Amino acid sequence: MASLMKLLQKQPHSFSLLSSTMRSYSNEPLYDLVIVGGGMVGQALAVCVGQTPAMSNARVLLLESSTEAPPTTSPNQHYSNRVCALSLGSVHFFKSYGVWPLITSIRAKPFKKIHVWDACSPSSIGFSVDDLSDSLYSISSEQYTGQSHEEGLSHDALGYIVENDVILQALSNKVNEESNIEIKRGVTLKSIDHTQMKDSINNPWLSLPLSDGTCISMKLLVGADGVKSRVRKLGGFQDPVNWNYDQSAVVATLDIEEGMSENTVAWQRFLPDGPIALLPLTDDKCSLVWSTVPSHAEQLMKMSPEDFVASVNTALFAEFPQDQLVSSANEVLRNAISIVSPGSVSVRQLPPTIKDIEGESRGMFPLGFSHSPHYVKQRIALIGDAAHRVHPLAGLGVNIGLGDVIYLHEELLKTSTAGGDWGNITSLLSYERESQRLNMPIMAAIDGLQRLFSTSLTPFVALRSLGLQLTAAAQPIKDIIVNYAQRKY
Amino acid sequence: MATYDVTASPIKINDVTKIMGKISLFRKINILSFLRRLNSTVDSTETEKFSLSLKEWWDDRKGPAAALHSMNTVRVPLIKEALIGTRDEAGELGPHPLKGFSILDVGCGGGILCESLGELGSDVLGIDPNPVAINVATTHLMLTKNSSDIKDRVKYQSCSLEDLIKADSEPIDTDSSSEDFDCVVASEVLEHVADVDMFVHQLSQMAKPGGSVVFSTINRTIPSLFLAKMAAEYIFNILPRGTHDWNKFVTPEELDEIVKRHSMSTVSVIGLGYNPLTNVWNYQSDTNMNYFLHAIKQ
Ligand SMILES: Cc1cc2nc3c(=O)[nH]c(=O)nc-3n(C[C@H](O)[C@H](O)[C@H](O)COP(=O)(O)OP(=O)(O)OC[C@H]3O[C@@H](n4cnc5c(N)ncnc54)[C@H](O)[C@@H]3O)c2cc1C
Ligand SMILES: C[S@@+](CC[C@H](N)C(=O)[O-])C[C@H]1O[C@@H](n2cnc3c(N)ncnc32)[C@H](O)[C@@H]1O
Numbered sequence: 001m002a003s004l005m006k007l008l009q010k011q012p013h014s015f016s017l018l019s020s021t022m023r024s025y026s027n028e029p030l031y032d033l034v035i036v037g038g039g040m041v042g043q044a045l046a047v048c049v050g051q052t053p054a055m056s057n058a059r060v061l062l063l064e065s066s067t068e069a070p071p072t073t074s075p076n077q078h079y080s081n082r083v084c085a086l087s088l089g090s091v092h093f094f095k096s097y098g099v100w101p102l103i104t105s106i107r108a109k110p111f112k113k114i115h116v117w118d119a120c121s122p123s124s125i126g127f128s129v130d131d132l133s134d135s136l137y138s139i140s141s142e143q144y145t146g147q148s149h150e151e152g153l154s155h156d157a158l159g160y161i162v163e164n165d166v167i168l169q170a171l172s173n174k175v176n177e178e179s180n181i182e183i184k185r186g187v188t189l190k191s192i193d194h195t196q197m198k199d200s201i202n203n204p205w206l207s208l209p210l211s212d213g214t215c216i217s218m219k220l221l222v223g224a225d226g227v228k229s230r231v232r233k234l235g236g237f238q239d240p241v242n243w244n245y246d247q248s249a250v251v252a253t254l255d256i257e258e259g260m261s262e263n264t265v266a267w268q269r270f271l272p273d274g275p276i277a278l279l280p281l282t283d284d285k286c287s288l289v290w291s292t293v294p295s296h297a298e299q300l301m302k303m304s305p306e307d308f309v310a311s312v313n314t315a316l317f318a319e320f321p322q323d324q325l326v327s328s329a330n331e332v333l334r335n336a337i338s339i340v341s342p343g344s345v346s347v348r349q350l351p352p353t354i355k356d357i358e359g360e361s362r363g364m365f366p367l368g369f370s371h372s373p374h375y376v377k378q379r380i381a382l383i384g385d386a387a388h389r390v391h392p393l394a395g396l397g398v399n400i401g402l403g404d405v406i407y408l409h410e411e412l413l414k415t416s417t418a419g420g421d422w423g424n425i426t427s428l429l430s431y432e433r434e435s436q437r438l439n440m441p442i443m444a445a446i447d448g449l450q451r452l453f454s455t456s457l458t459p460f461v462a463l464r465s466l467g468l469q470l471t472a473a474a475q476p477i478k479d480i481i482v483n484y485a486q487r488k489y
Numbered sequence: 490m491a492t493y494d495v496t497a498s499p500i501k502i503n504d505v506t507k508i509m510g511k512i513s514l515f516r517k518i519n520i521l522s523f524l525r526r527l528n529s530t531v532d533s534t535e536t537e538k539f540s541l542s543l544k545e546w547w548d549d550r551k552g553p554a555a556a557l558h559s560m561n562t563v564r565v566p567l568i569k570e571a572l573i574g575t576r577d578e579a580g581e582l583g584p585h586p587l588k589g590f591s592i593l594d595v596g597c598g599g600g601i602l603c604e605s606l607g608e609l610g611s612d613v614l615g616i617d618p619n620p621v622a623i624n625v626a627t628t629h630l631m632l633t634k635n636s637s638d639i640k641d642r643v644k645y646q647s648c649s650l651e652d653l654i655k656a657d658s659e660p661i662d663t664d665s666s667s668e669d670f671d672c673v674v675a676s677e678v679l680e681h682v683a684d685v686d687m688f689v690h691q692l693s694q695m696a697k698p699g700g701s702v703v704f705s706t707i708n709r710t711i712p713s714l715f716l717a718k719m720a721a722e723y724i725f726n727i728l729p730r731g732t733h734d735w736n737k738f739v740t741p742e743e744l745d746e747i748v749k750r751h752s753m754s755t756v757s758v759i760g761l762g763y764n765p766l767t768n769v770w771n772y773q774s775d776t777n778m779n780y781f782l783h784a785i786k787q
Contacts, residue, residue, distance in 0.1 A: 052580055053580055053581050053582065053583045054577075054579075054580025054581070054582070054583060054584055054586075055580065055584070056583060056584055057584040057585075058584075204632065204633045378550065413578075413579070414562055414578075416580055416584070417566060417569075417576075417577055417578060417579075417580045418561045418562045418565035418566060418605055419561065419565055419604070419605030419606060419607070419608035419609045420561055420562070420565075420605055420608075421549075424549050424558065425549065425550050426549060426550075426555075426558070426559045426767075426768045426769065427562070429767065429768075430769060433767070
């Protein structure tokens with residue numbers, strides 16, 4: 001390149017536009033990506049960035065405010081009371097980043113059926129692997145080019161029940177393998193320097209003073225710091241739309257009577273005060289997620305183990321007074337349905353009987369709904385509970401958070417392969433549009449469902465009992481299970 | 490000489506092109522060929538439009554260059570494909586898939602495309618006759634890159650193509666050759682040059698035999714007249730008024746003819762779609778608005 005060399009020799013370097021007010025960044029470490037929050041969602045993002053070849057020179061920092069070491073669960077240890085129902089889409093995601101073998105080497109329980117029924121009306125619905133075969137498998141075999149069948153992923157389960165700690169442990173093992181990911185525990189951000197937003201020319205990067213006294217710069221800041229997100233607050237995001245359900249969830253690990261069949265059904269019953277769910281852990285253990293009014297939750301926390309077990313059994317089996325009007329309307333409907341499609345009215349199966357509760361496994365937390373109107377700003381993105389929080393009907397919330405990770409990673413990849421800047425607002429907005437398009441209907445459905453079933457007022461009960469409820473109850477759950485498996489990766 | 494003096498043009502090319510805008514394209518090309526004797530492809534009124542500030546060039550949210558920034562998501566993969574045969578959308582080739590390739594970006598403006606190509610590992614020379622734009626490009630590179638290797642890979646020079654070729658023909662060492670680059674890029678420039686035929690000829694001279702010359706530009710169609718010019722400049726105010734002279738737009742068929750005349754052959758033409766509301770580009774078969782053309786030098 002003779003011409004190139006010659007011309008360059010001729011031109012002296014003069015940077016007349018370099019202003020004297022420009023700050024020097026050389027003394028502040030510059031990261032391509034800083035993730036605040038090392039929960040399931042934040043670590044999942046770190047893992048997929050760390051494993052993408054095009055991102056292998058990206059400098060990534062993970063900030064986790066907790067000083068606790070990552071959990072260490074061994075296969076025969078007590079079960080934790082915090083569990084998730086992972087959809088096949090989430091499982092596929094974990095598989096593609098090598099996290100899934102680490103999870104199953106500890107423990108994960110497949111479920112093959114979801115059974116939802118109502119305490120105030122005789123209606124119930126169940127759906128299983130077979131029901132989804134049309135929609136799910138045609139897509140999954142096309143999408144994953146038959147891989148799922150070879151690996152025995154989707155044809156024998158609707159999803160998996162996994163303890164949060166097991167997922168966290170698998171993820172943190174993976175994060176530790178990535179040489180370009182730095183982790184700081186016990187450290188958080190003190191504030192966000194907004195000068196970048198006002199003058200992005202002289203201050204191209206976002207600057208953060210940290211609680212350990214250092215200051216760092218970054219191209220992209222991701223808030224994965226949960227429902228009380230500090231990144232969302234300090235980043236000046238509009239407050240999320242939120243309300244409390246006036247409900248609390250009580251969780252526990254329960255021992256069940258061993259039945260004749262294997263324990264592979266996720267049960268959920270809608271009670272006047274909220275849904276109660278039993279998720280299978282082993283052949284003789286289930287995880288409980290019981291949403292109810294706070295005063296009742298308090299009682300449940302305080303009562304003796306024997307009384308607690310009795311309460312759970314009552315909640316699962318007791319006949320609630322069924323309104324006369326509702327019952328007869330439902331009778332008519334039942335007949336109508338069986339005429340139209342014989343065999344569609346399922347014989348109700350019964351959930352397992354609870355025998356005992358594991359030691360100190362009871363836990364309680366308040367429930368709320370929150371959704372941030374915006375997930376992104378220039379150089380900032382929110383993922384997981386920081387962006388949205390749903391009612392934990394059967395523990396499906398984390399799937400939505402992993403969906404955010406998938407979409408954000410997809411946008412970052414597009415930017416990387418075009419040699420671009422991760423903080424650019426155009427691609428962050430594409431992430432926001434894509435994930436909100438998928439999240440909003442599901443969140444709205446879960447919220448509506450929660451409201452519909454949380455009342456025993458006759459008109460509502462009649463409404464939910466008139467056939468609409470069959471699909472209404474199952475749809476959001478089915479959506480998460482099916483739609484999240486359909487996402488492209 | 491360090492800069493090309495845009496004010497020293499011997500003839501008011503502006504006036505000539507204004508008249509030409511009213512003549513049919515066929516005659517226009519003939520007149521332009523005649524203009525070749527003036528030995529310049531640079532129309533100073535066309536380059537002065539790009540004396541934008543650092544802020545204007547590098548604001549990727551709004552303003553005149555926002556669409557050029559987001560356009561990188563479609564044009565960079567196509568340039569990659571021209572060089573290595575794959576767009577590598579999954580990013581499997583690592584962070585520097587273009588390592589070892591040399592690229593000449595003609596009419597590089599504020600360096601929006603050059604920096605991204607440099608990020609992918611290639612050696613880039615960006616040239617532009619407008620010294621203000623080159624100053625912006627140089628400043629931005631120094632200001633925002635803190636790894637020194639990309640600063641070594643990306644160079645800028647304020648000059649026209651003819652200056653570069655002239656400099657190249659004065660041999661300073663034995664292995665000097667005018668067919669220098671693996672890829673020569675003219676992105677969003679064709680619609681501003683004074684003599685397309687001569688400009689394409691010069692681009693071809695700078696490419697290695699077997700190397701690529703790639704273009705992205707606006708087609709001359711009724712929809713482009715309305716959307717690209719009227720809507721962008723008058724309705725949405727995305728671009729300053731007068732940014733484009735519709736009569737200067739070149740159709741893919743004409744460009745194909747022109748590259749053939751200069752010992753190149755077209756390998757692919759692809760349409761680029763743009764959504765001004767989201768500032769997002771996509772590939773499409775329709776080349777009515779913007780298109781990308783890849784030619785190989787024989
Ligand atoms: C008490 C509780 C119980 C739940 N139980 C269930 C359940 O049984 N099933 C279910 O599906 N879902 C449950 N959820 C919801 C589920 O945990 C979330 O959907 C899921 O964990 C989302 O993960 P995340 O990574 O977005 O947020 P989180 O899991 O909340 O993780 C946030 C992480 O960020 C860290 N952090 C917070 N603030 C800062 C800061 N300022 N700086 C640095 N780090 C910070 C936290 O220490 C934490 O590690 C529960 C939520 C809560 C709060
Ligand atoms: C729309 S800008 C495109 C900038 C850059 N290629 C990009 O896509 O980001 C057009 C640029 O072409 C330059 N230009 C105009 N006429 C030219 C010519 N005859 N030769 C080289 N560059 C020219 C202008 O100075 C301007 O910077």
